[in-house]
Amino acid sequence: MEPSAAIDAIAEPEVAGTQQRLDAFTHARLWKNPCGFAARFNYLALRYNQPLYGWVEERFGLARPEFVVLYSLGIMEGVTASEIASSTAFPKNTLSRAVSRLTKLGLITRGTDASDRRAQPLQLTAAGRALLDEAMPRFIAFEEAMLQPLSLIEREQLSTLMAKVVLGMFHAGDGTE
CATH class of the missing domain: 1.20.5 (Single alpha-helices involved in coiled-coils or other helix-helix interfaces)
Known part of the structure; x- marks a missing residue:
C-alpha cells in the first residue's frame, strides 16, 4: 500500500x-x-490561527503581526525585526510597522547593538510581558485541545516527524525552484 x-x-x-x-x-x-500533507497542515494551522488571532485582536487590539512580535520576544528577547521576519515569513515592512506600533503602545523597546548600529534588538516591557502572560495560556490550551486525540507517544512521534520535515527544508531549499 x-x-x-x-x-x-x-x-x-x-x-x-x-x-x-x-x-x-x-x-x-x-x-x-x-497535496494531502500541505492541505491538512494548512487546515490545522488555520483552525489554530484564526480563532486565536481574532481573540488577540478583540481582547488587546493587536493585529496578528504585532502579536507575533510579542510572541517572538517571549521566546527570545533581543532579536531584531529582521530576524523575526526571517523566522516568520512576514514581510519586513509589515513587521516594521508592527514594531513601531508596539513601541508607541509601550509594549516593547528598541535597543542598540554596539557591533551593528543599524540593528535594533527588541525587548518586552513589563506591559508587553503582562499582555503575553495573559495570552499564552489560551494559545497553549488551544494546542492541547488540538492534540488531545493523540497519546503521548503519538505526540512525540508527530513532533519528531514535523521537525524532520522542517529540517529537511533547510537541506533541500524551499521547493520553489
Whole structure:
C-alpha cells in the first residue's frame, strides 16, 4: 500500500466518525488531495490561527503581526525585526510597522547593538510581558485541545516527524525552484 493510501485507510474513517461532520468539499480537500500533507497542515494551522488571532485582536487590539512580535520576544528577547521576519515569513515592512506600533503602545523597546548600529534588538516591557502572560495560556490550551486525540507517544512521534520535515527544508531549499 502506498503511503497516502495508508494514511487514508487509517484517518478517513476516524474523520467520518467524528461528531462534527465535514462537508463534501472539505472532506475531498483533506483526504483526496494530491497535496494531502500541505492541505491538512494548512487546515490545522488555520483552525489554530484564526480563532486565536481574532481573540488577540478583540481582547488587546493587536493585529496578528504585532502579536507575533510579542510572541517572538517571549521566546527570545533581543532579536531584531529582521530576524523575526526571517523566522516568520512576514514581510519586513509589515513587521516594521508592527514594531513601531508596539513601541508607541509601550509594549516593547528598541535597543542598540554596539557591533551593528543599524540593528535594533527588541525587548518586552513589563506591559508587553503582562499582555503575553495573559495570552499564552489560551494559545497553549488551544494546542492541547488540538492534540488531545493523540497519546503521548503519538505526540512525540508527530513532533519528531514535523521537525524532520522542517529540517529537511533547510537541506533541500524551499521547493520553489
